[in-house]
Amino acid sequence: MDLSQYAELFLAESREHLSACNQLLLEWERQPAGLTPVSGLFRAVHTVKGMAATMGYARVTDLAHRMESLLDVLRRGAHPATDQLLQLLFRARDALERAVELSVVGRERELEVAEIVADLEHAALRVAAGKVGTPAEAPSEAGAAWCR
Amino acid sequence: MSHTVLVCDDAIFMRTMISDILAQAGFEIVGEAETGSQAVEKYRQLKPDLVTMDIVMPDMGGIDAVREIVKQDPDAKILMCSAMGQQALVVEAIQAGAKDFVVKPFQPSRVLEAVQRVLG
Numbered sequence: 001m002d003l004s005q006y007a008e009l010f011l012a013e014s015r016e017h018l019s020a021c022n023q024l025l026l027e028w029e030r031q032p033a034g035l036t037p038v039s040g041l042f043r044a045v046h047t048v049k050g051m052a053a054t055m056g057y058a059r060v061t062d063l064a065h066r067m068e069s070l071l072d073v074l075r076r077g078a079h080p081a082t083d084q085l086l087q088l089l090f091r092a093r094d095a096l097e098r099a100v101e102l103s104v105v106g107r108e109r110e111l112e113v114a115e116i117v118a119d120l121e122h123a124a125l126r127v128a129a130g131k132v133g134t135p136a137e138a139p140s141e142a143g144a145a146w147c148r
Numbered sequence: 149m150s151h152t153v154l155v156c157d158d159a160i161f162m163r164t165m166i167s168d169i170l171a172q173a174g175f176e177i178v179g180e181a182e183t184g185s186q187a188v189e190k191y192r193q194l195k196p197d198l199v200t201m202d203i204v205m206p207d208m209g210g211i212d213a214v215r216e217i218v219k220q221d222p223d224a225k226i227l228m229c230s231a232m233g234q235q236a237l238v239v240e241a242i243q244a245g246a247k248d249f250v251v252k253p254f255q256p257s258r259v260l261e262a263v264q265r266v267l268g
Contacts, residue, residue: 056253
């Protein structure tokens with residue numbers, strides 16, 4: 001199956017979802033106790049993950065998967081927004097956007113996602129463990145080393 | 149006569165790809181839905197031979213849509229399209245009345261095998 005015919009569609013739809021993620025993050029920042037933005041973020045990132053996996057973009061898929069896992073823990077625990085979580089999720093969204101753009105033009109190998117992937121994983125573990133403060137105490141290098 | 153299919157997924161990308169795979173294999177795509185409630189409504193209108201159903205969709209999710217469709221038509225043939233790591237949801241969908249599942253990322257041969265299993 002020639003996947004290149006779907007690349008434009010993948011890019012257009014991913015951009016749409018990533019733009020929605022920005023709006024949803026801003027909404028969550030305004031209403032930190034709200035659950036709707038987190039559910040919307042989960043769905044948007046889940047969709048990007050499914051499309052990227054289908055296109056064979058492994059790093060986009062991995063990054064989206066880690067982001068989705070954190071959002072799932074937040075969603076299930078009805079966790080409120082914190083500055084640290086919002087910063088991390090904005091950073092992850094930006095990294096995902098870059099990953100999508102580079103993958104479509106065949107430059108996926110240039111992507112460095114280990115740090116953000118480790119930070120997301122660490123945050124998900126902390127939230128799941130009920131350590132609400134989340135990622136600040138986790139230096140990215142340590143997280144990345146642990147992740148490898 | 150070719151089998152008719154209703155394709156349900158919130159992503160145009162996935163709907164396009166599934167539709168292409170099935171159309172190239174001779175199936176007739178009679179409708180598409182991007183939410184669970186649209187899927188239920190279109191099933192009622194179109195009575196397709198087969199439904200492909202995503203799990204995570206806005207408005208009404210795929211599993212609730214399966215329940216509603218099976219309530220209307222206990223013989224409905226629904227194939228779930230799941231992502232990796234959704235095993236528990238797939239089990240729930242099968243208990244709700246879905247006949248089988250395929251896991252994303254899709255390989256055309258796997259999709260077609262699953263479709264044949266569902267249509268018997």
